[in-house]
Amino acid sequence: MSSVPFSIGPAAQAAPVRPPAAQEAEAVGRPAPRPAAPPVPVKAEVRELEFHYGDFQGLKGLSMPVHERRVTALIGPSGCGKSTFLRCFNRMHDLYPGNRYRGEIRLLPDGTNLLASAVDPIEVRMRISMVFQKPNPFPKSIYENVAYGLRVRGEGNRRAIDDKVEQALRSAALWDEVKDRLQDLAFNLSGGQQQRLCIARALATDPEIMLFDEPTSALDPIATASIEELIADLKDKLTILIVTHNMQQAARVSDYTAYMYLGELVEFDTTERIFMQPKRKETEDYITGRFG
Amino acid sequence: MSEILEGHTVSRYDGELNTAHLQVLEMGGLVLDQCRQALEALKTGDLEAARHVLARERQVDSLELKLDETVWWVVGRRGPVARDLRAVMAFSKAVTDFERIGDEAARIAHATLAVYDDEIRRPSRKLLRDVQTMGRLALGMLADAVALYDTFELAGAEALVQRHHELDAEFQSSLRRLSTFILEDARNVGHAVNAVLLVKSLERIGDHARNLAEYVVHLVRGDDGRQDAVGDETGGAGTARAA
Numbered sequence: 001m002s003s004v005p006f007s008i009g010p011a012a013q014a015a016p017v018r019p020p021a022a023q024e025a026e027a028v029g030r031p032a033p034r035p036a037a038p039p040v041p042v043k044a045e046v047r048e049l050e051f052h053y054g055d056f057q058g059l060k061g062l063s064m065p066v067h068e069r070r071v072t073a074l075i076g077p078s079g080c081g082k083s084t085f086l087r088c089f090n091r092m093h094d095l096y097p098g099n100r101y102r103g104e105i106r107l108l109p110d111g112t113n114l115l116a117s118a119v120d121p122i123e124v125r126m127r128i129s130m131v132f133q134k135p136n137p138f139p140k141s142i143y144e145n146v147a148y149g150l151r152v153r154g155e156g157n158r159r160a161i162d163d164k165v166e167q168a169l170r171s172a173a174l175w176d177e178v179k180d181r182l183q184d185l186a187f188n189l190s191g192g193q194q195q196r197l198c199i200a201r202a203l204a205t206d207p208e209i210m211l212f213d214e215p216t217s218a219l220d221p222i223a224t225a226s227i228e229e230l231i232a233d234l235k236d237k238l239t240i241l242i243v244t245h246n247m248q249q250a251a252r253v254s255d256y257t258a259y260m261y262l263g264e265l266v267e268f269d270t271t272e273r274i275f276m277q278p279k280r281k282e283t284e285d286y287i288t289g290r291f292g
Numbered sequence: 293m294s295e296i297l298e299g300h301t302v303s304r305y306d307g308e309l310n311t312a313h314l315q316v317l318e319m320g321g322l323v324l325d326q327c328r329q330a331l332e333a334l335k336t337g338d339l340e341a342a343r344h345v346l347a348r349e350r351q352v353d354s355l356e357l358k359l360d361e362t363v364w365w366v367v368g369r370r371g372p373v374a375r376d377l378r379a380v381m382a383f384s385k386a387v388t389d390f391e392r393i394g395d396e397a398a399r400i401a402h403a404t405l406a407v408y409d410d411e412i413r414r415p416s417r418k419l420l421r422d423v424q425t426m427g428r429l430a431l432g433m434l435a436d437a438v439a440l441y442d443t444f445e446l447a448g449a450e451a452l453v454q455r456h457h458e459l460d461a462e463f464q465s466s467l468r469r470l471s472t473f474i475l476e477d478a479r480n481v482g483h484a485v486n487a488v489l490l491v492k493s494l495e496r497i498g499d500h501a502r503n504l505a506e507y508v509v510h511l512v513r514g515d516d517g518r519q520d521a522v523g524d525e526t527g528g529a530g531t532a533r534a535a
Contacts, residue, residue, distance in 0.1 A: 248371050275373045277514035284374045290299040 042108055043068035043209060043239040044089070049103035049115075051084055051093065058084040060263045061103070066209070068108075071231060071240040073254035073271065075247065077291060081263040082243045086211050089114065089241065090128040091121035107208070126153060129202035130211040134218045135194030137186035137201075142169075142178050145186050145197055149205040164204055171237075172200035173230050192223025199230060210234065212242040216249065228253050247287055251275045259283045296444050296512070297379055305370055312362045312383050313441075319355040319390045320438035320504075326352065326397035327434060327497060331427040334404040334420070334490070345401035352394035359387045375511065382507035386441065389500040393434065396493040396500075403486050403493075419473055419483050422466035426494040429459045433501035440505060446512045452505035459498035466491045 044066040051059040058081050066072055074082040084093075091114065093099040105114040107127065114124050126149075137145050146165045155161055165182075169175040174196040178189070186197055195215060202210055212231070216224040231240060231253050244250050250257055250271065257274040259266045259282070267274065267283045278284045285291050297309040326345055333341035363384045366372060372380050407420075433455055440449050470487050473480045510516050 247373065251373065276377070278374060285299075287373050288376050289301050289305060289370075291301060 040070060041068040042066065044108060044114075045104075045106045047104045047106065049085070049088065049105065050101070051081075051088060052100040053084075054098045058263050059088070062260075062265045064258055064265055064268045066239060066241060067256060068239050069235055069237070070255040071235050071242060071253055072256040072258065073250035074241065074243045074258050074260060075245075075250050075286070076260035076266075077286065078245075079262075080260040082258075082260050083213055084263075085260065086130075086213055086241055086243050089209065089211055090125045090130050091115070092130070094121050122152075126205050127207055128209040128211060129205060129207040130213065131195070131198050131202055131215050133214040135191060135198050137189075137194050137197050140186060141183045142186050142189070142197060143182040146200050146204050149201060153205060165200075168200040168204040169197075171203050171234070172196045173226065173233070174200055190223070192219050192226060195219060195223065195227060196230065199227075199234075203234075207238060209239045209241065212240065212244075214243055214245060217245065224249075247275075259286060261286070294442075294444055296375065305366075305376075308362070308366050308370065309376065309379065312359065312366060312380065315355065315359040315362055316383050316386055316390075316441050317438070319352065319359060319387060320441055322348070322352055322355060323390045323393045323397060324431075324434055324438050326394055327400070327431055330397045330400035330404065331424070331431065334400060334407070334427075335424060337404075337408045339405060339408055342401040342404040346398055349394060349398045352391060356387050356391045359383065363387075375514070378511045378514070382511045385507050386504055389503050393497055393500045396497050399493045400490060403490050407483060407486050416483075419470075419480065419487055422462075422469055423487055423490045423494070426459070426462055426466055426491045429462055430494040430497040430501070433459065433498050437501040437504035440508045444508055444512055446509065449505045449508035449512070453502055453509060456498055456502045459495060463491055463495040 042065040046062055046064050046066065049059055049062040050057065062085060074085060076082050087093055088101060089105060093101070101115045103115070106112065107114055112119060114128070129149075138148060140148070143165055146168050147161050150161050150164055155164070166175060166179075169178060174193060177193060178184075178197075186194065189197060195218075199210075199215075216227050219227065228249065231242065234240060235255075242250075242254065254271045256268065257271045258268040259274065259278075259280075261282060267278060267280045269279070273279075274283060275287060278287065294313065297313060298306045300306050326348060329341055330345045332338070333345065363380055366380055370376070433452060436448065436452050440452065467488065470484050470491070473487075474484045
């Protein structure tokens with residue numbers, strides 16, 4: 001019988017195979033290179049975006065990518081333009097006269113410029129939906145709130161609408177709480193439930209991007225936690241942009257963070273980088289509470 | 293108060309970080325003094341001084357608890373980020389290193405009592421020479437590390453991280469020399485073993501001083517320089533450090 005100097009246990013057998021680059025690096029006595037992370041696809045590309053409220057310039061030449069199936073947080077002090085920026089994505093500013101856009105927001109992969117005058121804002125809002133600071137359900141039943149966007153889009157098949165309503169309510173983690181009272185007035189729901197209903201309403205039209213404008217600022221910590229959990233689940237399906245004043249919320253829920261000040265994009269990077277080691281002093285001063 | 297910790301809109305936050313900072317400095321100063329006194333007791337055979345070091349170990353433990361409490365408070369209440377988070381983490385990690393340095397000082401004090409316990413057979417000066425040489429190097433590193441927590445000076449911290457090579461080389465030489473004492477005369481075994489334990493304690497103090505310097509590098513520079521030494525997650529070769 002051949003002698004075995006030491007036994008090889010299951011743990012040793014299960015050891016991962018060292019990649020060639022790591023073996024080569026060790027052979028020459030330097031640390032092995034970290035495997036490069038695959039690039040994250042871009043869902044929208046913002047280029048030199050400017051926005052004017054009449055004579056006032058709210059956004060000044062913003063350029064940044066919006067990564068697909070990731071959460072991007074927009075942070076900055078009040079009046080810095082983060083909500084203005086968010087609202088450009090679904091042409092909310094079109095509702096008021098005197099507002100002007102310049103630059104582009106290209107939705108990928110088709111390359112549609114969301115700001116082009118030839119692009120119908122209603123179509124844009126079907127692809128990019130929005131959830132606001134305060135829950136704003138329509139004065140209708142729970143069911144009709146979710147079905148509303150589908151009807152606007154021309155869906156007439158009752159069965160299809162039923163399925164879609166259930167699917168949207170499930171995605172918004174609300175189905176189990178409302179499935180037995182779908183015809184109740186939406187206002188009878190609690191604040192957190194109303195906000196999830198608004199999310200379900202936004203999800204019903206299968207948007208590619210969802211915009212959240214301080215979605216939890218009117219909610220208690222428990223309802224806030226459920227919305228944050230929901231955002232984390234939703235990013236498997238769609239791309240999310242969120243405006244928040246809560247630094248810890250931005251750190252918790254987002255993958256990328258953009259810091260804005262006076263209508264300009266000061267810094268855009270991964271959330272980890274922004275909250276651990278921002279490049280710009282202005283960013284660090286803001287997130288560490290040294291602002292102003 | 294250091295500039296690196298101040299300037300918050302909420303001035304109480306400045307105050308809380310300042311409290312943690314002062315506690316780190318107090319603990320650093322105490323363990324530095326513990327090491328100095330323990331080595332002096334060993335050099336002079338002053339058993340009373342060695343017992344004093346052992347008695348003061350409770351103070352070190354008490355400061356560790358106080359600083360832990362402050363760190364928990366700041367983390368829980370303020371949710372620090374960026375350099376504030378790095379500062380709080382540096383303080384939290386430094387307290388562990390300081391506590392372990394305190395343990396090493398107590399070990400030196402215990403060893404001093406053991407070495408001088410034998411009235412008949414005192415250790416020769418030659419046998420303890422290596423301990424004193426290692427002691428000077430380790431104390432120098434520790435004093436500089438503690439000073440870094442006052443100044444947060446990056447260049448000094450980066451230089452200190454590299455100084456462990458000198459201590460490591462001296463440690464290896466000490467072990468070789470001490471083994472020759474045993475080979476020369478088997479009656480030296482008892483004292484030689486004590487001397488080996490002492491130089492090992494001093495080598496660990498040097499490693500802790502290096503850790504302390506690395507926390508300052510991370511705090512000031514932002515990136516974690518230790519990754520260069522540790523290698524990547526696939527298992528690059530790293531260098532030993534005090535835990």
